[in-house]
Amino acid sequence: MLVSRALRAFVTVAEELHFGRAAERLHISQPPLSQQIRQFEDAVGAPLFVRTTRSVQLTPAGRLMLERARQLLAEAEAAVHAVQRVARGEAGSLTLGFTHSTVYQVLPQALKAYRERYPDVALDLKQLTSDLLTDGVRSGRIDVALVRLSPSMMGPELEAQVVARDPMVLALPAGHPLAALDRVPAQALQGLPFIGYAPDGARYFHELIESIFAAGRVRPEVIHTSILPTLLALVEAGMGAALAPASVVPVGEGRLVCRPLQGVGETAQAVLSCIWRRDNANPAVPAFAALLPGGVSPVASATPAG
Missing domain, CATH: 1.10.10.10 (Winged helix-like DNA-binding domain superfamily/Winged helix DNA-binding domain)
Incomplete structure (x- = not known):
């Protein structure tokens, strides 16, 4: 000076x-x-x-x-x-992580709004599973991530903001007998050939459908486990039914149909959260979070996600 x-x-x-x-x-x-x-x-x-x-x-x-x-x-x-x-978060860089399912729900709108508002911030995008994204945020390798976050994945070092809730629906191959129903009773899942989620690759959805089974007091016949979007391809091939977020099921092409479940209450919701480290000093983090829907939320009380 x-x-x-x-x-x-x-x-x-x-x-x-x-x-x-x-x-x-x-x-x-x-x-x-x-x-x-x-x-x-x-x-x-x-x-x-x-x-x-x-x-x-x-x-x-x-x-x-x-x-x-x-x-x-x-x-x-x-x-x-x-x-x-x-x-002010108007320049610099931001490492943003996201899961596959956010491509259908929040990510496109969020990226468009952010690029229009902050065109001079360099974005480094990383698509990973929620577990890997959470580890990346916790270690500081990723600034902010859109994840399916279960309470067991939270920690005192993380801040979380719920940005969307997506109803879980029953995905069925076209022509399946249950597709004739407007709503499928949970009891109809009992013994149904079912494509589940791999616990090591889709922990959130694995935990979520287990809670849905418990709420409906049913146990389908899980014949295979996978992750999105492969899981939906297996349903389309007629290998079984699956539960998936409504936003990711491509029903417009006529090869899949989706039906809401009856009798499972509020458990049949997939929660999407934005997470970052509380001590992350990058001003681009709160600037990005401010453009997302929702507010700071106690994710620990939300539906398990992964």
Whole structure:
């Protein structure tokens, strides 16, 4: 700041070529300004002005210094502006993680809104499972992530914001007898050939459908486990039925149908959350979270997700 003030004082005097007018522009009196310029010349090691009783002129060294000083002041101003933009979350970088299912529900709108609002933030996108994303956020490798988060995955170091709740529906191959019903009773799942979720690759959905089975007091015949979207391909192939978030079931193509479940209450909801470390100092994190629907929510009390 001291160097910046000295440069600004020098440039002002060089532009005015008059100490009195320069002092007025700088809102200081003339004697301190004259002293500051002399100290600046001493520091530089060369006279920058030729002073007479009638005029002030730049020396050759002064003309060179004026050119360089203007460049330095412009660079300093640009640096301050850039730092302030990063501090406001308007520039810098953001590592954003997301699961496959968010592609159908929240991610496209969130990315569009964020890019329009913060075009100068460099985005590093990572698609992983919720478990891996949560580990990445916890370790600091990922700034913020859209995940299916179960209470067992939460910790005191994490902040979470619920951004969407998606009803779980029964996905069936076209022509399946249960597709004739508007709503499928939970008891109809008993003994039904079923495609489940792999506990090591889709822990959230594995835990969620187990809670749905418990609420409905049913136990389908799980013949295979997989993850989205492979699970839906297996349903389409006629290998069994499956429970999936309504937003990810491609019913418009006619190869799959989905029906709501009856008799399982509020358990049949998939919760999507945005998570980040509480101590993450990247200003782009709250800027991104602020564009998402919902607010800070006690995810520990929400439906298990994974």
